[in-house]
Amino acid sequence: xxxxxxxxxxxxxxxxxxxxxxxxxxxxxxxxxxxxxxxxxxxxxxxxxxxxxxxxxxxxxxxxxxxxxxxxxxxxxxxxxxxxxxxxxxxxxxxxxxxxxxxxxxxxxxxxxxxxxxxxxxxxxxxxxxxxxxxxxxxxxxxxxxxxxxxxxxxxxxxxxxxxxxxxxxxxxxxxxxxxxxxxxxxxx
Amino acid sequence: xxxxxxxxxxxxxxxxxxxxxxxxxxxxxxxxxxxxxxxxxxxxxxxxxxxxxxxxxxxxxxxxxxxxxxxxxxxxxxxxxxxxxxxxxxxxxxxxxxxxxxxxxxxxxxxxxxxxxxxxxxxxxxxxxxxxxxxxxxxxxxxxxxxxxxxxxxxxxxxxxxxxxxxxxxxxxxxxxxxxxxxxxxxxx
DNA sequence: CACCGGATGTTAGCGACTAACATTTCATGG
DNA sequence: CCATGAAATGTTAGTCGCTAACATCCGGTG
Numbered sequence: 163x164x165x166x167x168x169x170x171x172x173x174x175x176x177x178x179x180x181x182x183x184x185x186x187x188x189x190x191x192x193x194x195x196x197x198x199x200x201x202x203x204x205x206x207x208x209x210x211x212x213x214x215x216x217x218x219x220x221x222x223x224x225x226x227x228x229x230x231x232x233x234x235x236x237x238x239x240x241x242x243x244x245x246x247x248x249x250x251x252x253x254x255x256x257x258x259x260x261x262x263x264x265x266x267x268x269x270x271x272x273x274x275x276x277x278x279x280x281x282x283x284x285x286x287x288x289x290x291x292x293x294x295x296x297x298x299x300x301x302x303x304x305x306x307x308x309x310x311x312x313x314x315x316x317x318x319x320x321x322x323x324x325x326x327x328x329x330x331x332x333x334x335x336x337x338x339x340x341x342x343x344x345x346x347x348x349x350x351x
Numbered sequence: 352x353x354x355x356x357x358x359x360x361x362x363x364x365x366x367x368x369x370x371x372x373x374x375x376x377x378x379x380x381x382x383x384x385x386x387x388x389x390x391x392x393x394x395x396x397x398x399x400x401x402x403x404x405x406x407x408x409x410x411x412x413x414x415x416x417x418x419x420x421x422x423x424x425x426x427x428x429x430x431x432x433x434x435x436x437x438x439x440x441x442x443x444x445x446x447x448x449x450x451x452x453x454x455x456x457x458x459x460x461x462x463x464x465x466x467x468x469x470x471x472x473x474x475x476x477x478x479x480x481x482x483x484x485x486x487x488x489x490x491x492x493x494x495x496x497x498x499x500x501x502x503x504x505x506x507x508x509x510x511x512x513x514x515x516x517x518x519x520x521x522x523x524x525x526x527x528x529x530x531x532x533x534x535x536x537x538x539x540x
Numbered sequence: 541c542a543c544c545g546g547a548t549g550t551t552a553g554c555g556a557c558t559a560a561c562a563t564t565t566c567a568t569g570g
Numbered sequence: 571c572c573a574t575g576a577a578a579t580g581t582t583a584g585t586c587g588c589t590a591a592c593a594t595c596c597g598g599t600g
């Protein structure tokens with residue numbers, strides 16, 4: 163879909179309506195039809211802007227950045243440590259613009275199992291990207307997949323926790339803390 | 352549903368028909384209707400035996416065992432290490448009866464993203480069970496959730512890899528190898 | 541103002557899943 | 571051996587997510 167003024171306006175209206183409904187009556191209890199009505203459009207139009215219902219809340223544009231950051235770490239480290247440092251480099255200093263809607267979305271995802279399933283699909287892609295990079299540098303495929311899976315699981319857990327954390331806590335802190343637990347025997351970085 | 356002779360027969364017929372169809376034409380391309388016809392029943396009856404289409408392949412009866420095994424590890428260990436040892440104790444010597452259908456199922460799950468999403472829902476429950484146990488013994492909730500998530504992600508990755516591994520490889524070997532990567536700086540257990 | 545491309549609507553349909561009610565099967569006990 | 575009652579199955583009708591083909595409308599350009 164080409165991006166025009168109209169496109170952006172409708173997309174924003176859908177997003178607002180969806181977030182409101184999700185927060186008021188829960189994700190599963192909200193129908194695409196209801197969202198469409200609230201946004202003044204047709205269900206069909208909803209799907210022209212978002213491929214699925216959950217895409218309103220779940221978006222993962224980070225894959226290539228993360229894979230690159232992992233690849234940028236010293237290639238002689240073990241896969242787990244390389245992935246860990248890569249994720250720290252890519253996400254360690256994210257400042258999510260203190261955007262409230264980001265937290266609203268994460269909080270919603272944290273509450274609904276069906277949404278977490280959608281997240282895991284996106285995570286799968288990222289995991290694959292990281293593992294491919296590690297294998298390209300000579301890592302064993304299974305070791306690479308395991309390292310990517312473990313580090314991403316820890317990171318995702320931190321992200322979900324951030325959704326319902328007190329407002330002072332930053333996402334960066336939580337991610338650093340999550341990955342620190344996977345560090346080799348008591349190293350601070 | 353009460354378990355009678357009939358119940359078991361029908362369930363077995365559904366399972367056979369479903370596995371065959373899934374392997375021949377793929378999971379997503381297979382309809383519950385097709386499964387029902389092949390099993391000589393009605394779609395309605397299918398759902399009386401399996402709550403969802405994916406339940407034919409994805410079942411997780413391990414939660415309590417695993418949580419108990421984690422709780423049985425020394426309480427003074429850090430959460431990650433405690434979880435790791437618990438999983439090793441619970442899964443480290445599984446001998447899946449060399450049952451072929453187990454591998455068939457895992458292989459199918461490994462191929463379809465929608466099925467992996469279903470797995471992640473089951474994993475969520477296990478993760479929660481483990482984390483609860485750790486928190487009950489005084490662990491920090493976030494640390495506990497992260498430890499459980501990372502260890503389970505590694506284990507799940509090993510499980511999926513087993514689905515398409517050469518037939519000599521045992522699931523035990525892969526799980527041990529996966530969790531070994533999360534061990535503190537070069538310890539063999 | 542006429543035009544044209546992109547955004548929206550309409551209609552029709554598939555597949556997963558559910559509820560309410562009718563029907564058949566099968567293991568009992570008389 | 572057969573009647574009986576409960577459990578399993580079928581029927582029907584519906585909701586919701588999602589898709590395709592085609593018609594329509596709106597908005598900016600010339």
